[in-house]
Amino acid sequence: MSTAKGNPPSPDPAAVEEMARDATAWCAMHGLVVGDRAEQRSGTVPGVGLVHAPISLLPARLPESFWSQACELAPIFNELVDRVSLDGDFLQDSLSKTRQVDDFTSRLLEIHRKMMDINKEENIRLGLHRSDYMLDSETNSLLQIEMNTISVSFPGLCSLVTKLHRVLINQYGNLLCLDSKRIPENVASQQFAEALSRAWDEFNVDSAVVMMIVQPEERNMYDQYWIVKYLKESHGVTTIRKTLSEVEAESQVLPDGTLVVDGRTVAVVYFRAGYTPNDYPSEAEWSARLLMEQSSAVKCPSISYHLVGTKKIQQELAKPNVLERFLENKEEIAKLRQCFAGLWSLDDEEIVKSAIETPDLFVLKPQREGGGNNIYGLDVRETLIRLQKEGGDALSAYILMQRIFPKASLANLVRGGVSHEALTISELGIYGAYLRNKDKVVMNDQCGYLMRTKVSSSDEGGVAAGFAVLDSLYLT
Ligand code: ADP
């Protein structure tokens, strides 16, 4: 029968079926689960209506050199985010045209401006990031898709997919001609919990808690609960979960800056919501965001870190001589630049013209997160022509990016207990944790990885958005 993602022979359909059963049973028994859309309460009541997470049956293959390259980039990107975050004028100026046409970015910038006006200093700075890459088949190079600085998902579940794939390969190894040791270790959830606990240590108030900001309905809550678990069990730190509207109703900032929510002092605010306009349905949520920013709690991310993760800033950083403003080490700068794909602002008339002529070579991106927002193919042409007609600054809401074409390979994707084989492409995410207290860098680490695999005909990539499945990687 067919091959599993490239090389070795994949087992016959009966064996695939058996493996898929073993895999989904393992998921249920080890917490590799998400809320089931079919059960109405699955996004609000833990332990109700669970289904195994969408997964790939076997890991995606990746040459070891690209893996090393991606890992090596993590601490450099962590440092870069921190440096850029300190340049408030750069953030404000780079996003000044975007704010005219994008209300969400404008609200974030308004909070950022207020913090600049009062000279707000964030001495303890915690970043939990994920830099995403695809392997471009034309150039055989690893290119960055984007840098995420807020609410990065799947540190909990990705560690489990790695474990699952090792178990399956150990069990069916002879059949598959695979060696489980070729799957790199992945303990992202423990490392994120450690970073949060060390930020809590730096804050240095024994009775304080970590506050996780969550959406009112969250089917990916078990991914979050893995971090809650490690914070408590490995570090003795308590986590409370609050929505932005609960924060607005239950919190105050004391004169010394202490953030108190529902009677508890908050050491670290860990955002797993707040990255999309949908999370701010009323003024209450914006006022909660501002209040937290004004407090002395460690924000993960701070408003500055959040803005550094916008697609507009990614594009500005890719311009000539901009990285040099923030980093000194020439080798590190070269390493970053090597993974930058083509990125353009829509001020550039030439590139807009090219994108209208050959839209398949570009992706048009607004300033949004969470998947499902980008524009591809003929829609790029249509949208650009429409925006040009609208005139004014309408184009400034977007950036253009070179489209990356990864090589497709066959894989078995398992969803809702059903396995099907498809031509797929994969996206590698490398987690990073950065913690700093004034001049002391407490942590600057690569923290495991997320592999996401999707059918090659799908443009978008989000797992939660329903496009991709969780995967791990197999070094070749
Ligand atoms: P988001 O912040 O919403 O995740 P991304 O920039 O990561 O936005 O884009 C979402 C998905 O679209 C990615 O996971 C990837 O699958 C696809 N994508 C984004 N940029 C490119 C690109 N330049 N080439 C090919 N696919 C892309």
Ligand code: MG
């Ligand atoms: Mg993304």
Ligand code: MG
């Ligand atoms: Mg993103």
